[in-house]
Amino acid sequence: MEGQQTRDGTPEGVERPNLRAIAAAFTSLAALAATSLVAGPAVADTSAGPCALPRTSAHHSLGLDSWNGAFPRPERTLDAAMVFLSFPDAAPLATPDELAADHFPATSDFFRRASYGKFTLRAHPLRQWIQMPQASTAYRMKRDWDAGRRAAYLRDAITVADPVVDFSRYDIVYLVADPDAPGVDSDATKVVNFDQPLSADGTDIRRVVTVFERHPPDRNVLAHETGHVFDLPDLYHRPMDGKGDWDTHVGDWDVMGSQFGLAPELFGWHKWKLGWLDERQVRCITGGRADRMITLEALGAEPAPGMSVGTRLAVVRTGENTALAIEARGAAGNDRDTCTEGVLIYRVRNEAESGGGPVEVIDTHPGTEACWDQSVYPPLADAPLTVGEAFTVPGEQVRVEVADRTRTGAWTVKITPVA
Known part of the structure; x- marks a missing residue:
């Protein structure tokens, strides 16, 4: 749904006494959507030829005559913050280091191989738990999450993380919830895009990856979610009633179809x-x-x-x-x-x-x-x-x-x- 690197640890930002007034930025959360994003500017792609389909207004369009500038293009090293969120109704059973190791360096290695070494995803885990203000059960996490409760979760997460994370230093933000908290549902893992970017530390936050995975997690799950950060679409078929086979479009053949695929290389x-x-x-x-x-x-x-x-x-x-x-x-x-x-x-x-x-x-x-x-x-x-x-x-x-x-x-x- 809509990941070797260094774990040099320590909080990536120096703790600051003045919490930025980010609450106003969350007024845009009323229009928050997990699968819609205002299209960014087109960036010309000179390598496109007559077989390159044009990019359309479809979400995550596979047209490639131009690049949607609202998304980071993985042609350079990108830095990702991993923020670990605990809840007052549960004591974490795993450490941030253990949860970081669930996903890295495996996710970085996936993209290094897929890009033939042209792209590096560098993770920066915050080696401490940051407690959310509400119990995990209060947010009622699930796959098709109520937009208001999801907005409250994101507002609270950015607010509690802001004093110790300098968001201006990162291209990607992973919000990792305590997997053992009673209200955490692994099926809620997804990328959340904002109709209007949030502002923190003088930078725009256009999307975050909300991670609710079990420990250990599903294989390649963060590679799948990170693919959305790079404007790649879901390739699975979701049955209308939620029952039946999800993998009829591409089967095992791309991680954007299934993180469990036997041949998950990107097409x-x-x-x-x-x-x-x-x-x-x-x-x-x-x-x-x-x-x-x-x-x-x-x-x-x-x-x-x-x-x-x-x-x-x-x-x-x-x-x-x-x-x-x-x-x-x-x-x-x-x-x-x-x-x-x-x-x-x-x-x-x-x-x-x-x-x-x-x-x-x-x-x-x-x-x-x-x-x-x-x-x-x-x-x-x-x-x-x-x-x-x-x-x-x-x-x-x-x-x-x-x-x-x-x-x-x-x-x-x-x-x-x-x-």
Whole structure:
């Protein structure tokens, strides 16, 4: 829903006697929304080509001809504050250091691998508990949280943290609740965006990550939530009644679909959006009816020292707001636990909202499934094509054939427009 670094500890801000008058900033909380944010300014992306879908007004749009300036782009080192909140109705059973270790360095390592070393997420845990003014049960935390109670929680959290945290020093704020307090619900973990930024320490706070995870937490949960901080959408399907399967859109194939996935590497399209793939690594298939032979490097494989980086993503533009993406997935990097390898095909829609199916993995083996005892959605666990297989994408007039696999583990793929 809407994460090596240093734990040099100590409060990140020097305690100050004058609490800033932040209460006025919380008047905007009446308009607070967990899944809506006023669009920021567009920042041009010169690497975008004819296959780059335009960014739309959809929340977390997967258009990537420009960047939404309301979100930090993870192309540099970003610093994250971790604030640990206790409650008067419970004595914490875990220490802040133990809870920080639940998420770091694992979350930083996830993004280091996913970005091929281009991005560093540096966590700064506050090594003390800060007590909230109300009992944990008073906030009535849950997944679909009442906006007023959520606003009260955030107001109280920023107020009690403000004397010891200098928010101007951080790009990301994680508010970590005592997981053993009786009113804490792990299902309430999410990113909260503000219609109007809050102001503290002379800086705008546009969003916070509210963490209510158990100890130990769900695997990769903070990587998922941090993805929202970078303008990535939820890729799961949420059933209207809350029952049924949530993973029918992408299965195991991206952490924004499920933090439990066997192959949680971010899709190549996401990496393109975030600036981790450049024009040399993205092949745009345009014009003509000729076959296109492409060698695709496994998306999760880190480049060998001194070796040039090959193509990671092939894209076929299928409409004004749609595209097909083709990438190779193998047992490397964040995908090291995948149960199948091969060439994955998926649709991208730039007008689909977060949680509304902006990505749909194409099941090239619709009659079978795999890894039924481990996969979050076995029907898509064997979605990739392997050597010698071909598949024509229904409705798209595109045929994809895997011709070979090289000695280095790359996949030779033939992409053919068909009448």
